[in-house]
Amino acid sequence: MHSFGYRANALLTFALTILALMCALASFSDNFNFPSPSAEIQIVKFNWFQKQPHGNDEVSLTLNITADLQSLFTWNTKQIFIFVAAEYETPQNSLNQVSLWDAIIPEKEHAKLWIQTANKYRFVDQGSNLRGKEFNLTLHWHVMPKTGKMFADKLVMSGFRLPEEHR
Amino acid sequence: MGWIGDTADSIKSIQIRQLLTQGVSLGMIVTSALIIWKALMCITGSESPVVVVLSGSMEPGFKRGDILFLHMSKDPIRAGEIVVFNVDGREIPIVHRVIKVHERQDTGEVDVLTKGDNNYGDDRLLYAQGQLWLQRHHIMGRAVGFLPYVGWVTIIMTEKPIIKYILIGALGLLVITSKD
Structure with missing residues (x-):
């Protein structure tokens, strides 16, 4: 269960999720510029x-x-x-x-x-x-x-x- | 003899069950990817909701390997929009900016001329021979969103198929060997 592959997979998924979230937030913050x-x-x-x-x-x-x-x-x-x-x-x-x-x-x-x-x-x-x-x-x-x-x-x-x- | 046969049977039954589970989970991954793609097609109204930029003709705005999200609404096409279009006789769609628009009074048809931001001249040289304008049916969608670098994955995979096979093999192995 806690094999190398499993951990690598979890880490990659987490990193990509955070990156996607940050991109979305950066784009969203443009809406507050008038x-x-x-x-x-x-x-x-x-x-x-x-x-x-x-x-x-x-x-x-x-x-x-x-x-x-x-x-x-x-x-x-x-x-x-x-x-x-x-x-x-x-x-x-x-x-x-x-x-x-x-x-x-x-x-x-x-x-x-x-x-x-x-x-x-x-x-x-x-x-x-x-x-x-x-x-x-x-x-x-x-x-x-x-x-x-x-x-x-x-x-x-x-x-x-x-x-x-x-x- | 009986003991060996029992063990062989148990191994066989486990493997079949496991194989089925793995097959199903692999199928789930493939079909959910397909569902997401088709759903995006429905929402955006464009036959390819995401495109990868392949050339440097829109630099420095879009570089090779960036991806664009397309949207195809009923709204008329206007100058300044970045559209993805297909030219007759060319396989690969082009992403360029509209610089001229002439919209007909009676029929509402449009004549559109495009140009890459980084190109010196307009796109008449890229169009089919003798074609001066793009019409509505050439246009697949307009770019509404942008994400840098992500498209490199597909560029590398199409240009170096060996990497694609290694990646698919590794993923397949991961799915088959994982037990949870």
Whole structure:
């Protein structure tokens, strides 16, 4: 009954149970963090705006992104993935989300941002609906934990408008 | 002669009884594992509720050997979610992040483009030839939870089958030799 195998088995089971419990508790403790992130996005300029050969509108723009995401970090946070998406509605599509820029924040110390950048991913519409189109810029964040549940949320900034003409 | 025969009989009867008990307990272990897996399938709505990360395309968020818990709800797919998808003509599912979504007004169908956080470009090169977007039916689930390192067990076992056989043999031996 009290053989080596039996003891080794009991020890392993106990260790794994405790480890699983600690992971669950670490993940659960994230629920007690009530973050208050802030962000602001401005469009510095539209670099160019044209119709691709096969008919889709494409625009290039430069963004100014200011954000303070330090409050999102807890002791169970491995990194935060953030991205800015243009969101708009067209006659065919009830929702278009186009990611323009993203970044990984590995540490709390780097969670205060001031970045000026052109769009990293192409801002291409499905069709030719972008002229004079009103759209939102949304800052999304995805909190990736050391262990357990992942969290995501966003801040919507509305009232942006694309130029009336291609150029 | 009689004495030897009696002993042989008693040994035989004990062994059969023991063998049956061990067989039953082994069966219990296997079936309970199956029950847990199937129950998870029902709860999460995903055909594989747990996946192992095999590539480094989502580093540093997910490394090779981490495991992800999936959930497949009716909720529409949105940019930023990490989804597991199957591409036609590829066996192994891929875990990447959604970066573009176009949802149709009339039918509600979605066109989705994905990208690995650690990859330079989007996933169009990984899709089937000529495929520009993923549709709903390609997507097996979205990642909701994360556990580091645990997946190494399965990676090692698939890559070095000898370890799997040693492990199964050792466990089997343990079950057979244990008397309680």
